[in-house]
Amino acid sequence: xxxxxxxxxxxxxxxxxxxxxxxxxxxxxxxxxxxxxxxxxxxxxxxxxxxxxxxxxxxxxxxxxxxxxxxxxxxxxxxxxxxxxxxxxxxxxxxxxxxxxxxxxxxxxxxxxxxxxxxxxxxxxxxxxxxxxxxxxxxxxxxxxxxxxxxxxxxxxxxxxxxxxxxxxxx
Amino acid sequence: xxxxxxxxxxxxxxxxxxxxxxxxxxxxxxxxxxxxxxxxxxxxxxxxxxxxxxxxxxxxxxxxxxxxxxxxxxxxxxxxxxxxxxxxxxxxxxxxxxxxxxxxxxxxxxxxxxxxxxxxxxxxxxxxxxxxxxxxxxxxxxxxxxxxxxxxxxxxxxxxxxxxxxxxxxxxxxxxxxxxxxxxxxxxxxxxxxxxxxxxxxxxxxxxxxxxxxxxxxxxxxxxxxxxxxxxxxxxxxxxxxxxxxxxxxxxxxxxxxxxxxxxxxxxxxxxxxxxxxxxxxxxxxxxxxxxxxxxxxxxxxxxxxxxxxxxxxxxxxxxxxxxxxxxxxxxxxxxxxxxxxxxxxxxxxxxxxxxxxxxxxxxxxxxxxxxxxxxxxxxxxxxxxxxxxxxxxxxxxxxxxxxxxxxxxxxxxxxxxxxxxxxxxxxxxxxxxxxxxxxxxxxxxxxxxxxxxxxxxxxxxxxxxxxxxxxx
Numbered sequence: 001x002x003x004x005x006x007x008x009x010x011x012x013x014x015x016x017x018x019x020x021x022x023x024x025x026x027x028x029x030x031x032x033x034x035x036x037x038x039x040x041x042x043x044x045x046x047x048x049x050x051x052x053x054x055x056x057x058x059x060x061x062x063x064x065x066x067x068x069x070x071x072x073x074x075x076x077x078x079x080x081x082x083x084x085x086x087x088x089x090x091x092x093x094x095x096x097x098x099x100x101x102x103x104x105x106x107x108x109x110x111x112x113x114x115x116x117x118x119x120x121x122x123x124x125x126x127x128x129x130x131x132x133x134x135x136x137x138x139x140x141x142x143x144x145x146x147x148x149x150x151x152x153x154x155x156x157x158x159x160x161x162x163x164x165x166x167x168x169x170x171x
Numbered sequence: 172x173x174x175x176x177x178x179x180x181x182x183x184x185x186x187x188x189x190x191x192x193x194x195x196x197x198x199x200x201x202x203x204x205x206x207x208x209x210x211x212x213x214x215x216x217x218x219x220x221x222x223x224x225x226x227x228x229x230x231x232x233x234x235x236x237x238x239x240x241x242x243x244x245x246x247x248x249x250x251x252x253x254x255x256x257x258x259x260x261x262x263x264x265x266x267x268x269x270x271x272x273x274x275x276x277x278x279x280x281x282x283x284x285x286x287x288x289x290x291x292x293x294x295x296x297x298x299x300x301x302x303x304x305x306x307x308x309x310x311x312x313x314x315x316x317x318x319x320x321x322x323x324x325x326x327x328x329x330x331x332x333x334x335x336x337x338x339x340x341x342x343x344x345x346x347x348x349x350x351x352x353x354x355x356x357x358x359x360x361x362x363x364x365x366x367x368x369x370x371x372x373x374x375x376x377x378x379x380x381x382x383x384x385x386x387x388x389x390x391x392x393x394x395x396x397x398x399x400x401x402x403x404x405x406x407x408x409x410x411x412x413x414x415x416x417x418x419x420x421x422x423x424x425x426x427x428x429x430x431x432x433x434x435x436x437x438x439x440x441x442x443x444x445x446x447x448x449x450x451x452x453x454x455x456x457x458x459x460x461x462x463x464x465x466x467x468x469x470x471x472x473x474x475x476x477x478x479x480x481x482x483x484x485x486x487x488x489x490x491x492x493x494x495x496x497x498x499x500x501x502x503x504x505x506x507x508x509x510x511x512x513x514x515x516x517x518x519x520x521x522x523x524x525x526x527x528x529x530x531x532x533x534x535x536x537x538x539x540x541x542x543x544x545x546x547x548x549x550x551x552x553x554x555x556x557x558x559x560x561x562x563x564x565x566x567x568x569x570x571x572x573x574x575x576x577x578x579x580x581x582x583x584x585x586x587x588x589x590x591x592x593x594x595x596x597x598x599x600x601x602x603x604x605x606x607x608x609x610x611x612x613x614x615x616x617x618x619x620x621x622x623x624x625x626x627x628x629x630x631x632x633x634x635x636x637x638x639x640x641x642x643x644x
Contacts, residue, residue, distance in 0.1 A: 107588075108588070111416060112416065112504045115429075116475060116504050119475040141478075143475070147392075147415075152388050154608040
């Protein structure tokens with residue numbers, strides 16, 4: 001049993017490594033039209049973020065990498081489901097990727113409870129992704145409680161932005 | 172680290188009948204007047220009439236506004252000491268300052284410190300010039316001395332006198348390492364405080380907390396420790412990973428706290444002497460909210476599994492199998508043992524919102540105790556057993572106390588967000604941290620059980636998650 005898990009983990013790590021080494025899908029145009037040759041060698045790196053990377057995922061999601069919760073709640077509503085479906089599609093499109101779901105709480109809670117609440121939110125999001133067919137071993141969770149606010153104001157609007165679960169690619 | 176921090180060499184309270192009738196002999200080793208070869212009969216209390224004094228200090232109201240003079244401690248001989256670059260005379264002044272600040276910050280007395288008082292001679296420590304102190308309207312007088320021994324250790328004596336009655340109320344002496352000189356002063360303050368108030372001592376204790384720096388969205392949180400008066404401050408972690416919620420073990424040898432050092436929230440048990448730390452339990456699950464049992468044998472922690480948090484108990488010695496104490500779909504978190512170790516108060520949102528519950532130490536007989544308005548979070552059982560402090564959430568967050576059955580709720584603070592109470596070792600004072608709206612800046616505060624004497628503790632940087640340890644062993 002343990003060995004299988006290790007083997008799976010190993011192979012996904014290898015797959016991830018291999019993925020990174022693959023040539024970019026979009027090859028930059030050769031600098032043929034440039035009238036004055038650049039003194040530096042022609043760029044060989046791909047333009048834009050690598051598919052499967054956090055930057056690529058974040059840009060592809062356009063906000064759907066984050067879902068939001070009501071005070072002390074962790075239920076997945078219709079808006080959350082739509083966002084999580086987009087995440088699942090991405091994860092399906094890039095099957096060698098792995099992701100962390102981060103759970104967060106607003107500052108208007110006690111510290112230990114917020115850690116537990118963030119864990120609850122991250123797991124709710126993860127469970128929905130799994131229900132959409134994403135393998136469990138591709139998704140880990142971490143709770144940051146109230147420790148990492150995105151909006152530092154002490155207002156109901158800021159607290160609403162901070163009560164969230166964010167999916168982040170493991171690069 | 173050496174372990175023999177403090178050696179009590181004598182403890183002679185005049186209220187002890189046997190001593191009261193012995194005309195107050197000091198042990199030769201500690202008698203300042205006995206530095207000469209021959210034994211000296213002390214001059215105080217010649218007629219042995221100290222009986223009436225016992226009556227005056229049992230009345231709670233009598234000591235509340237007591238004026239106490241605390242002149243510089245005397246020294247038998249000016250000597251160099253590692254405790255003070257200027258020698259034992261200067262150290263005597265510093266000792267009295269520490270006693271003065273302890274008693275002043277307590278808010279119960281009106282002490283006058285050594286910088287505003289004449290300096291008694293060494294001989295006067297056991298034979299006070301009472302007329303001088305009567306002229307200064309001092310009701311009580313604290314005098315002391317410090318001597319540097321040949322081995323470098325310091326002997327510190329502390330005497331409490333009733334000026335009006337011209338009688339000694341208490342005396343005690345300690346032999347300490349030079350690095351521990353402040354502890355002798357705290358012991359002296361404890362002697363005065365407990366003799367005058369009838370309460371248990373608490374000054375000779377330490378606090379673990381989280382030092383905070385940086386902006387709200389990128390705050391650096393470091394584990395730090397300090398004495399109860401803020402001295403001997405030391406950072407334990409470097410801030411590279413977030414540290415939260417420390418708790419001293421009852422013997423002060425370890426600190427259990429949460430760290431994100433491997434990227435996940437996990438409780439580590441840090442050994443202060445070896446500076447090594449181990450996971451509280453071998454699990455890949457997140458663990459948080461560590462608490463020690465009063466005897467130091469167990470550590471409570473909360474662990475999330477599949478998103479659900481429950482409370483577990485594991486042997487503090489390590490290696491044992493964790494015992495699950497709660498098994499509920501709600502968030503069960505935190506926990507605090509009753510002083511006798513038989514019960515645990517904890518918080519749970521199983522009813523739909525955070526409330527406080529009590530269970531037996533084995534997890535049986537779980538029952539809700541908080542039914543007053545508002546929510547109940549972070550309950551902490553008083554070391555005296557008679558009260559539970561908690562964070563009351565009713566719009567704002569405030570510190571409140573209630574009886575162990577949930578009755579007689581009293582709200583002690585009125586900040587915007589006051590949370591995480593921790594008790595002084597004697598159960599008379601509560602520390603907590605206050606967060607400012609907007610900036611999120613945090614600071615440690617303390618308040619009496621009565622709701623009086625609210626004050627902010629001075630810390631080098633922002634501070635949260637205070638955890639007050641017991642009186643030092």
